Structures are given as C-alpha cells and as structure tokens.
Amino acid sequence: MAEEEEDFSSLPFSDRFAHKNWKVRKNGYEDAAKAFEITPDESDPVFKQFTMDPGLWKGAVLDSNVAAQQDGVNALCSFLKYGGVPACTRSRNATITPLIEKGLPSAKAATKQSSLEAILLYVELDKADPILDDILSGLSNKLPKIVASTLAALTALYHAYGVKIVEPKPALKALPKMFGHADKNVRAEASKLAEELYRWLREAMKPLFWDELKPVQQQDLEKLFEGVKAQPAPKQDRLQRSQQAAAEKAAAAQEEGGAAEEEGPEEDVEEVGAFDLAEPVDVIGKAPADFSESMASSKWKDRKDALDALHEAANTPRIKDGHFDEIMGLLAKTMKDANVQCVTTAANCIECLAKGLQRSFAKYRGRVMAPVLERLKDKKLADPLGQALDAIVASTSLSDCLEDILEFLKHKNPQVKAETLKLLIRSLRTTRDAPSKEETKSIAGVATKLLTESTEATRSGGAEVLGTLMKIMGERAMAPYMESIDNIRKDKIKEYHDAAVVKAKDKPKPAPAPKAAPTTQKRPTATKKVAPGLKPPTKRPSSPQSSKPASSTSSPGPSKPAGRGIPSKLGTLPKTSGLVAPKSKLHGAGPAPRITSPRRTITPHSEDDQAAAAPPTNQKPTNRGLAGRPLGKPSASTLSSPPRPTPTQAPSLPDADLAELASLRSSHAELQDTISDLRSTTQKLTSQIHELQHSNAQLIEDHTRDVLSIKAKETQLVRARSDAEAAEQGVSRLQRENDRLKRELSRTVRGTADNQSPSSGITNDRIGASSGDNNTAGSRMRASAALDDDPSGIYRDNPHSSTSSNSLDRHNTSRPAPSRRGWSAGLGSPSEEKENSERGGIDGINGIGGGGIRKGAPSDGARSGGGGGGANGEADEQSKPVENWKRAAEVTSQLKARIEQMKAKQGLARQR
Structure with missing residues (x-):
C-alpha cells in the first residue's frame, strides 16, 4: 500500500484528478489546494496546467464521491483565490453549470457553501454578466431542488455585491414564473430573492414584474416588504478585485477618499433603481392624436381630458427620447390657464416627463421652467408646481x-x-x-x-x-x-x-505637486567633481560652444556627472566675477573647455577675457549649471583680486525668465478678462434667447388666437351666406306666390265681370249651387283683394256704370256660346254639366262662386247666395252680403299686411 501511495503522489495533477480511485482523486484535490496556497503570485507554473485544461475542474465538481467532491470544490476555490483573473476567465465556462447542477444542491452543507463561495469568487474576479447568464439557466431545470438552490445563490449574489454589480433585470423578469412554481421550496426562495431585491431597489422594481403576479401574491409580498421599508439603505458587502485596488489607492492617498468610496455605491444604487431598470416607453405614440386640437378647445373639460390622457401615457419610469417640443410648448402655455385642474394636471405631466427623460429633458427646460415659476403666485398650486420644479432640477442640474x-x-x-x-x-x-x-x-x-x-x-x-x-x-x-x-x-x-x-x-482640489525647480535654479549648486590629482583647466577654450568636462590621462577614475551638489568647503570661496584660472596655470594641462553657466552674467578680469568669454548671440546655451568657478583651488591672483559686483548678482530668476513670467502673467490676466467678458456676453445672449423664446411663445399664442378668430369669422360668413341663400329662395318663393295670387286675382276679376251680366245670373246660380257651401275665408279674401286692387273702382264705387256694363258685356261675350246657353237654360250635355260643376267647385274654393261680392241688384244677390243654390237662396239674400263684406274687409287688411312684409323682405334680400 505504501508503494502505491508513493506512486500516486508522484503522478501529475492531471492524472490524479482523473484517477479511477476516489481516494487518489481526493488526495490530488487536497495537494492541489495546498500547492496553490504556497505560490508567490499568479504566474506560478502550478496554475498553468489547470488553465490549459479547465476540464479538470469540471470533473472535480462533478465527482461521484461526495467526500472527493467536497475537496474538489475546495481546491477550485483555492485555485480562483490565488490564480487571479486568468484562472477565472479560463475555467468559468466549464465549472458554473456543474456548480449549479451538482454543487449547490449537494447533500453536504460544506459542499454547498464551497460551491457558493466559488460563484462569488468568479464575480469578484471578473464581470458578473457571464456568470449571471449561466446561473439563470438553472431556473429552467426540471428538478425543484436545483431551481431552489439557484434562487438561493442569486439571493446571496445580490446580497454580497448589490444591484450595481449584478444586473437585477433578468432576475426580476424570472420572478413571476418562480412564484407560480408547484414546489413550495421554490416559492419560498423566490420570496427571499424578491425581498433582497426590494432592499436595493424599493418601489422601482415593481413595474418590471408586479402586474404579472396574482392579487394574493401581491398581498403576500407587500406584507413581506413592510419589514424591509424600515431598514436602512443596504451597502455592498463584498468588493471586486478592481474595487479593492481602488480602495487601497484611495486609502493611501487620504482617509477621506476611503469614506467617499464607501458612500459611492449607495448613491449609485438609488440612481439605478430610479431609472435604469425600466424599459423605454414611447410616450409620443401613446399620447392622444388630437392633443393639440383638444388643448386649443375653449372648454376646460376637453383640455383636462387631453392632459389626463398625456399624464397616463407619461407616468412611466423611463421614457423614450423623441420630439416633445410641441407638447412642452402646450404644457408651458397651460401654465397660464385659468382652470386650476388643468394647471395641476399639466404640472404632473411635466414632472413625469422630467423624471422619465432625465438628461434628455435638459433641452426643454428653458421652455417650461419660467412659466412654472411664474405660476407659483397661486397658493393652491404650490405643491404640484413645486414637485414639477424639483423634477426639472433633478433631471438637469442646479447649475x-x-x-x-x-x-x-x-x-x-x-x-x-x-x-x-x-x-x-x-x-x-x-x-x-x-x-x-x-x-x-x-x-x-x-x-x-x-x-x-x-x-x-x-x-x-x-x-x-x-x-x-x-x-x-x-x-x-x-x-x-x-x-x-x-x-x-x-x-x-x-x-x-x-x-x-x-x-x-x-x-x-488637492494641492498641486511641487513643480521641479527650473534648471537655472538647480544648476548653480552643481558642478563636475574632479578626480583626485587632476589639475584644473589652465587654458581657456577658444569657443564657448565646447562644454565637455575636463579630462586627463592621469585621472585614476572617471569624473562624476554634473548635477551633484558642491562640497560645503567650497561655499567659503569668495564670490568673484572672475571664474577662470590665471593664464599661467593653463600651460601643460592641455586644452580643457571651461564649463560656464549661460544664464549667469560673467565679468572677466580683462578685456581679453571679456572678448573670449562673450558667447555668440545666435546660440542658445545648453548648460545651466554653475560651472564658471574653477574646478581646482583658486589661484592667488584670483583670491587677491577684489570682488567686482555685477548687476545680476545672485538673482532669484534670470532676466529672461522674469520677462517671460511677466509676459505670461499679463497674458493670463488678459485671458481672464476675455473669459469674464465671454461669460458676461454668454449670459446676455442667454437672457436674450430666453426673451426671444418668451416672445416667440407669445407670438405663437397670438397667431393661434388669430387663426381661431379667423376660423370663427369664416364660419359666421358661411352661415350668413347660407342664410342669405335661404332668404333668396324664400323671396323667390314668395314672389312666385305673389304672381300666382295676381293671376288668381285677374281670374277673379274676370269671373266677377261675367257674374254681373244678366245672362250669367242663372249660370252663377248654377255655379253657386254646384259648388255648395265651399265659400271659405280664402274666397272672401280673394274677393276683397279683387275689390281693393280694382284700379278703376267699377266694382266698388259704381257697379252699374256704363264702363262696368261694357266690361261685363265684353267678358260675357268672350265665353263660348254653347256654355252660356247651357248655363242660362240650366241644361246642357253631361260633359258640360261636369265641366260646370267642377268649375263651380273650384270657384267656390277660390272665393269666386256666388255673387256675394257685389253690391248690385237684389236679383244678382239672390242668384249669388251660393250655399245650396235652391229654395233657401231667397231667405239668405238680405243677411249674407253684409257678413261677406265684413269678412272681405278683414281678409283684405290681412292680405295687405302680408304683401308689405313680403316687399320688405324682398328689399332686404336685394340689399344683401
């Protein structure tokens, strides 16, 4: 067994990580973690084999043995911690998904914690966006425990780094689906994630997902958020490597910089939550199409409805930039509206547009801010106008x-x-x-x-x-x-x-670093240090252009470069203007150039020295050090010679630099004056621009009012024309009616003349009998009109005159003989009877039938009685004429009044 262990330890890490024995793999993971910890930096060779083959870490995270898997994840954390950014970028594509699917849902708590630490290290070393994409893919897994562990990892990620580092939009969009998951653990982890996001974003997170939740879910979240509202604003718990480096630099610079660095993320979070989360909305497309027409309406209700529609469209966290010039102009004009509700709604619209457009609102600020400030005179509108002004200042700047x-x-x-x-x-x-x-x-x-x-x-x-x-x-x-x-x-x-x-x-502003002093100030204290045993130069160079240091073959070592300070013992030398050795010391030393300071005025001892020391006027000096003094000990003649004062003895700056400095100061003063003049001119031009904008707005308002008045006048003119046409038509109609009445009168006159002839008495009786009782007020009116319009008065004044008789005879003779014979005899053919009956009926209707119009003989009156034309004609002979004449007089007066009215209307129409 010992031999096998020795053989395993001697194997490379790649073989040990892939070994079939889990104990060998476990030992390999442990040894790798220890090797990473003792590396001096990220460039150690031990990291190379793992960066070249990141698949080794995939196998370590997916190890089938639980104990070996725990050590493998620990080794990955050590690799990331000490390997730096290269270790992160090379290995994350191979390890994030295995960590989500196998590390976070592990049964061992230590493995879970190590997997989560590895994910946090990936975000710490690099950007969070690629890591977040891989983590969100775990939310679509079929296993509920993987989904729940992924949500827990997201919660830890936002808790550590905040929403400024980790983008919150993808997580917010995925929340509704998680709240509808069948597993209760998934729903619980989704609630924790929502609570963590609410700590950072507050109410700004709701527009992204709130409407997709059920009312019950919304109520549960509201109860959950109640405990978060009282908490202070969160801060970032864990810094990225880039932030750590910046914090270290700031702390090294000054302590206040560190405090400002800590406060920075909190301020940024508020900005992110207010604007950056929402998607831009096209308010112009959602605004009413007839917004301009509605705002120009004279009814305040129409204007209020249009403003309400605009406010509903603009009440969104973020607005897509567009051309709002017309809308802003109408809102600015509404500030002068007499209706308080319209002004309030317009102020709310300005507030929403300013918050939604942010920096894009700056180009409209000049049009709306002054009218809003002017309307502050109304105490009732102080609150909505103040909120609109606050939004305007926040979207632009106080400056x-x-x-x-x-x-x-x-x-x-x-x-x-x-x-x-x-x-x-x-x-x-x-x-x-x-x-x-x-x-x-x-x-x-x-x-x-x-x-x-x-x-x-x-x-x-x-x-x-x-x-x-x-x-x-x-x-x-x-x-x-x-x-x-x-x-x-x-x-x-x-x-x-x-x-x-x-x-x-x-x-x-921090005090500027002390500038390096000009070379003219440093060089006087610097000179070449001569090697021991080297004599000072004894021969003056023929040309001051040679500025090489003196050299000698007997020098035991090279001379030190210029720029060193002069030894303190040389500071006791007398300040003399003759800075060269006497001519007697120049022989035998070889030609050695004299090091001079071109910025210093040299006063030679003699005229020859003056001629030799004068540099050419067209050459700029290249050496500014104090090299006019001899490098060796001064000669006795030099020491004994009295010092000669120079006009520029020990100046703080040379004359040329002083003159240049004076010119720069004068240029700076002129530049400051020019800047102040330009600023004043800019302010004047800005005020003029504002005045012109106000006048332009006033002109636009006047133009709009004039256009509206012109349209109103045109409408009135069109109506007047239509009325005139209607009046002309009425006049023509009345004129035709007048002509018809005249024709009826003429026919009435002819019929009356016919009725007055003796031969037509029976005919009139027949007409009256056939017409029945159809003599109405119209017949009496026309009969009276006939009497009134009789120019000769033959019917009215002297009905029995010869003229009347002749006239009647002419009218009677003009009728056809058969008709007259038929009427006089009371007989005729059926067609003639029908014609006579129809004519009698028409004459009765038109007031022609009967002889009630005449004042003539009783026989005529009896014949013209009209009514039945039979046995009652004799009885009504005395009463009917009087009644008929009264009615005829009334109708005549009415007809005259009507004719006068018609003439008056006709005259007015002609005048138009």
Whole structure:
C-alpha cells in the first residue's frame, strides 16, 4: 500500500484528478489546494496546467464521491483565490453549470457553501454578466431542488455585491414564473430573492414584474416588504478585485477618499433603481392624436381630458427620447390657464416627463421652467408646481437652473419669491455637485439681500440658504460672505448649518505637486567633481560652444556627472566675477573647455577675457549649471583680486525668465478678462434667447388666437351666406306666390265681370249651387283683394256704370256660346254639366262662386247666395252680403299686411 501511495503522489495533477480511485482523486484535490496556497503570485507554473485544461475542474465538481467532491470544490476555490483573473476567465465556462447542477444542491452543507463561495469568487474576479447568464439557466431545470438552490445563490449574489454589480433585470423578469412554481421550496426562495431585491431597489422594481403576479401574491409580498421599508439603505458587502485596488489607492492617498468610496455605491444604487431598470416607453405614440386640437378647445373639460390622457401615457419610469417640443410648448402655455385642474394636471405631466427623460429633458427646460415659476403666485398650486420644479432640477442640474431661480428670487410677488426660495433650498440639499465659486458668489449675494426682507419667512429662508450652502462649501469658503452679517443672523445661519443634510460636499482640489525647480535654479549648486590629482583647466577654450568636462590621462577614475551638489568647503570661496584660472596655470594641462553657466552674467578680469568669454548671440546655451568657478583651488591672483559686483548678482530668476513670467502673467490676466467678458456676453445672449423664446411663445399664442378668430369669422360668413341663400329662395318663393295670387286675382276679376251680366245670373246660380257651401275665408279674401286692387273702382264705387256694363258685356261675350246657353237654360250635355260643376267647385274654393261680392241688384244677390243654390237662396239674400263684406274687409287688411312684409323682405334680400 505504501508503494502505491508513493506512486500516486508522484503522478501529475492531471492524472490524479482523473484517477479511477476516489481516494487518489481526493488526495490530488487536497495537494492541489495546498500547492496553490504556497505560490508567490499568479504566474506560478502550478496554475498553468489547470488553465490549459479547465476540464479538470469540471470533473472535480462533478465527482461521484461526495467526500472527493467536497475537496474538489475546495481546491477550485483555492485555485480562483490565488490564480487571479486568468484562472477565472479560463475555467468559468466549464465549472458554473456543474456548480449549479451538482454543487449547490449537494447533500453536504460544506459542499454547498464551497460551491457558493466559488460563484462569488468568479464575480469578484471578473464581470458578473457571464456568470449571471449561466446561473439563470438553472431556473429552467426540471428538478425543484436545483431551481431552489439557484434562487438561493442569486439571493446571496445580490446580497454580497448589490444591484450595481449584478444586473437585477433578468432576475426580476424570472420572478413571476418562480412564484407560480408547484414546489413550495421554490416559492419560498423566490420570496427571499424578491425581498433582497426590494432592499436595493424599493418601489422601482415593481413595474418590471408586479402586474404579472396574482392579487394574493401581491398581498403576500407587500406584507413581506413592510419589514424591509424600515431598514436602512443596504451597502455592498463584498468588493471586486478592481474595487479593492481602488480602495487601497484611495486609502493611501487620504482617509477621506476611503469614506467617499464607501458612500459611492449607495448613491449609485438609488440612481439605478430610479431609472435604469425600466424599459423605454414611447410616450409620443401613446399620447392622444388630437392633443393639440383638444388643448386649443375653449372648454376646460376637453383640455383636462387631453392632459389626463398625456399624464397616463407619461407616468412611466423611463421614457423614450423623441420630439416633445410641441407638447412642452402646450404644457408651458397651460401654465397660464385659468382652470386650476388643468394647471395641476399639466404640472404632473411635466414632472413625469422630467423624471422619465432625465438628461434628455435638459433641452426643454428653458421652455417650461419660467412659466412654472411664474405660476407659483397661486397658493393652491404650490405643491404640484413645486414637485414639477424639483423634477426639472433633478433631471438637469442646479447649475443649469440657477439663473432662472435667482431671477425669480427678485420677483415682486412675495408668494413667487417664497416658493422659489424653498425650491433653492431643496435643490441645495439634493444636488450631488457642489456649486462653483461663481455660483456660490451669486447664491450668497442674493441670500444676503433676503436677510433684510420685511417678511420673517423670507429672512429665515435666506438664512437657511446660507447655512445649507455653508454645509456644502465649508465655513472657510463662506467666510468672505459672512463678514457683513451681524452676529444674530450669523447664529441663525449656524443653526441651519448644523441641521442641514446635504448630498454634495465641496472637495477642495488637492494641492498641486511641487513643480521641479527650473534648471537655472538647480544648476548653480552643481558642478563636475574632479578626480583626485587632476589639475584644473589652465587654458581657456577658444569657443564657448565646447562644454565637455575636463579630462586627463592621469585621472585614476572617471569624473562624476554634473548635477551633484558642491562640497560645503567650497561655499567659503569668495564670490568673484572672475571664474577662470590665471593664464599661467593653463600651460601643460592641455586644452580643457571651461564649463560656464549661460544664464549667469560673467565679468572677466580683462578685456581679453571679456572678448573670449562673450558667447555668440545666435546660440542658445545648453548648460545651466554653475560651472564658471574653477574646478581646482583658486589661484592667488584670483583670491587677491577684489570682488567686482555685477548687476545680476545672485538673482532669484534670470532676466529672461522674469520677462517671460511677466509676459505670461499679463497674458493670463488678459485671458481672464476675455473669459469674464465671454461669460458676461454668454449670459446676455442667454437672457436674450430666453426673451426671444418668451416672445416667440407669445407670438405663437397670438397667431393661434388669430387663426381661431379667423376660423370663427369664416364660419359666421358661411352661415350668413347660407342664410342669405335661404332668404333668396324664400323671396323667390314668395314672389312666385305673389304672381300666382295676381293671376288668381285677374281670374277673379274676370269671373266677377261675367257674374254681373244678366245672362250669367242663372249660370252663377248654377255655379253657386254646384259648388255648395265651399265659400271659405280664402274666397272672401280673394274677393276683397279683387275689390281693393280694382284700379278703376267699377266694382266698388259704381257697379252699374256704363264702363262696368261694357266690361261685363265684353267678358260675357268672350265665353263660348254653347256654355252660356247651357248655363242660362240650366241644361246642357253631361260633359258640360261636369265641366260646370267642377268649375263651380273650384270657384267656390277660390272665393269666386256666388255673387256675394257685389253690391248690385237684389236679383244678382239672390242668384249669388251660393250655399245650396235652391229654395233657401231667397231667405239668405238680405243677411249674407253684409257678413261677406265684413269678412272681405278683414281678409283684405290681412292680405295687405302680408304683401308689405313680403316687399320688405324682398328689399332686404336685394340689399344683401
């Protein structure tokens, strides 16, 4: 047995991992874990065989022996822990699925824990997206215990890393199916996962899956979430390797950086939960198609319905970007609406659009913010308008909205000023970016003026603004603005400062690293150190261009490079302008160049020295060190010569650098002035743009109103034209009726003339008898009209005149003789009788039958009695004429009035 164990231990890990004996595999797993722990770094050769053949780990995780499987998963964890990112990326495709299917559902708790640790290590070393995809595939497994263990792994994953590292959308979309699973353990693990996600996302997670749940499931989850709502915001428990490296660097730089690093993920979680989880929704497509027409309606109910429909479409966590210019313009115009409900709904629409569009809302901010601020004068609308303004500031930034806010803080309406002040305070508390120095100056200036207002609320608001701003910027930055404030107000500002809770902190820029001093400042303290026994140069070079250090064949060693400090004993040498050895020392030393400092003014001892030491004007010096001094001991003549002062003795900077620095400062000042001018110009142009936008909106509103008025006028004109056409038709109809009446009158006149002739008496009696009692008010009216319209008056004034007789004779002679003979005799053919009876009936209806119209002889009156035309004609002879004449007079007056009305209408129609 000992020999076999020795043979097994000498085998490579690949053979031992694949051995048929589970004890050999188990020992191989244990030895591999120990080998990984003692490696110095990730590049150790022991990792190579496992990265080249990741299938070894698949066999270790799927080991059929439970004890060997536990050691195999432990070895995988050790491999990932010490192997780093290469070990993760090479092995994860082969191990994640086996860990889900065989490791997490294992019967041994240690194996479960090791498998979960391996999954967490995979996420720690690299990105979580590929790991999450493989884990979610376990939710579709047929075995309930695998599904439940997968849900437990997801819960642990989100608990350790949070939703910023691990994407929560896929898990949220899979929850409804898990809640409907037949196994109770799966449903319980799904509830735990939902609770963990609610810790991070709160209410932002519901739109993704809430509607797919049953009401009972929703109620159970609500009860489960009640205990989570009181808990503080979660923090990431486990950091990735990249985050660990960043935290170490931040901690090394400064302690505050570490605190900021810890607070960072919590802030990011809120941003993720608010916006990034939801899918973009096309609000423009869901908005009412006739939104513009409805908003232009004069009925507030139509406008309210259109705004409600838009609010329902826009009330979504995320909105797809599009062209909202027309909608924003109508919402801004609605701020002037007299109906409070319309303004409230429009403010809610603006709030939803700002929250759903986020940064895309910035291009519409200028159109809606000023009208909303202006409508703050209505106390009833303070809450919805304030919420809309908060959403606008949150979707853009305080810097973008600050100009409008400060402008309305100067508003003459105290209600507008107070609500704008509250908006500024809320914005300072919620902003994540500290204001710049210019913005701080503007805010502090306006708030300082508010401290002297007449109302207590405004003064307190100004103090709260200064206190909140001091919390962000710090007391030192606010000190210049606090000098002119009395102590009482300072104490109040300090109280607000202590109570303020802000999210932004002004991080002062770190002090710049000390720049390397210019070479002209360092080189004076550096020189070449001459090797022992080397004499200083005794011959001045003919040209200052040669700047090589002196060398000698007798030098025992190479000279040290320039840049070293001069020994302290040389600091006692007198500062002389003659920095070269006398000519007597130059012989025998060979030509050695003199090292000079081109930035230093050298004053030679003699005119020859001056001529030799003057460098050419067109050459830039290349050596800035203090090399004008002799490298050896100075000669006696040099030491004895009196020092000659130079005009640039020991300057802090050379003249050229000073001049360049002065020019740079002047350029910097000019640049600052230019920047300030550009900023002022930008502000002016921005204000002009706003004014033009307001005027454009007003012009659009006026144009819309004019178009509506023109359409109304056109409608009125069309109606007037239709009325005129109807009146013309009525006039033509009345004219035709008038012509018909005239024709009837003419026929009546002819019939009356015929009835007055002696020969027609019997005929009239026959007509009256045949017509019966059909003489109505119409016949009397037409008879009266005939009398009134008689121009000659023959029937009215003198019915027995010769003219009337002649006229009647002419009318009587114009009738056919047989008809007259038949009528006078009371006999005739059947056709003539029928014709006479029909004519008598028609004449009776039209008021022609009978002689009741005449005032003539009694014989005529008897013949024209009309009624039965028989035995009663003689009895009614005296009473009927009087009654007929009265009725005829009444009908005549009515007919005259009607004719006058017709003429008046006809005249009006012609005038139109």
